[in-house]
Amino acid sequence: QQQVKQSPQSLIVQKGGISIINCAYENTAFDYFPWYQQFPGKGPALLIAIRPDVSEKKEGRFTISFNKSAKQFSLHIMDSQPGDSATYFCAASKSYQLTFGKGTKLSVIP
Amino acid sequence: DTGVSQNPRHKITKRGQNVTFRCDPISEHNRLYWYRQTLGQGPEFLTYFQNEAQLEKSRLLSDRFSAERPKGSFSTLEIQRTEQGDSAMYLCASSLGGSGQETQYFGPGTRLLVL
Numbered sequence: 001q002q003q004v005k006q007s008p009q010s011l012i013v014q015k016g017g018i019s020i021i022n023c024a025y026e027n028t029a030f031d032y033f034p035w036y037q038q039f040p041g042k043g044p045a046l047l048i049a050i051r052p053d054v055s056e057k058k059e060g061r062f063t064i065s066f067n068k069s070a071k072q073f074s075l076h077i078m079d080s081q082p083g084d085s086a087t088y089f090c091a092a093s094k095s096y097q098l099t100f101g102k103g104t105k106l107s108v109i110p
Numbered sequence: 111d112t113g114v115s116q117n118p119r120h121k122i123t124k125r126g127q128n129v130t131f132r133c134d135p136i137s138e139h140n141r142l143y144w145y146r147q148t149l150g151q152g153p154e155f156l157t158y159f160q161n162e163a164q165l166e167k168s169r170l171l172s173d174r175f176s177a178e179r180p181k182g183s184f185s186t187l188e189i190q191r192t193e194q195g196d197s198a199m200y201l202c203a204s205s206l207g208g209s210g211q212e213t214q215y216f217g218p219g220t221r222l223l224v225l
Contacts, residue, residue, distance in 0.1 A: 006152075032211040043114070043201055043216030044153065051211065089152045096141065096205075097166065098214060100152025 003027055004092050006101025013108050019077040021104045023090035026071065030092035030099075035064065035075050038087045038103075047088070048075070080108045112137060114217035116202050122223045123192055130188045131220045135204030142185050143214060144177055145201040146170065153201055153216075159185060160208075192224045 005024045013019045025033075032051060036044035050057045050064040050073065057064045063076040077084055085108050090101045115134045123129050135142050140161050145153035156175070158166045161182035171177075174192075179185040189196055199221050203214040 004152075034213075036216075041218070043203075043218050045216065046213050049211075049213070091152070093211065096143070096158055097155050098143075098145075098153070099155070102150065103152050 003099045004090060004101045006090050006104060008104060009102070010105045011107070013080045013106065015080065015082060015108055015110050017080050017108075019075075019080045019084070019106055019108070021075045021088055021090070021106075022072065023074065023092075023101050024070075024072045025092045025099075027092070027094065027099075028071070029094045032093040033064070033066065033073050034091050034093070034098070035062075036089045036091060036100075038089065044089060077106075080106075082108045082110055084108050114202055114204050114215055116200075116217040116220050118220055119218060120221050120223075122225065124225050125192060125194060127192055128188065128190045129192060129222065130186055131200055131202075131222075133185045133187070133202030133204075133217060135184070135202070136206075136215055139204035139206045139215075140182070141205045141207070141212075141214075142179055143203040143205075144185070144187050145203065145216075147199040147201055147219070148197075156187075189222075192222075194224050197222055197224045 034049035035047045037047045038044040061078045066073045091098045142159045144156040147153040159179040199219040201219045203216045205212045
């Protein structure tokens, strides 16, 4: 049973473009929604996170949009750069346990 | 910057052997987590410690797996009688707090290959 569904599986964006990754969850008890970035050979690193009482959160070029009624949230990366090429995971948490999506491999081409 | 460290970074073993991994969390972090990540998948929760107490174990953690966190500092994850299906990246994370919404900081992982 996959509690957090993430799409697309892979994404190719031109430098300067907008990258959009979508996630949907099932468990309404989730109360914390972080996004992690993972480079090859490294552990995931927190990028940005949101709580369900907020509809949008922006940090630099990264924005989370959250739709509680639809049980969906998305990550937007503005002005995408080659250095953003990595795998991105959405996650949802209840208490301490993170449930991750399957990941999106983002490639930003010059 | 002393982040979460894990040793070894890579481990190759033969089926049936026992292996042990070590995780050193960020100093003062009271919570420590183990996750498993297979190729093309997101990390999956295995177990969680608050200080030295193991408070939750996933059903993914079979009887062959055991984790400890003596004195609430470093943690070890042991896999007995390894199977090829155990091949994965084992990730450790730590956090400070008790709300459940604090940031979990991940280590670089230990990649296990069971031949």
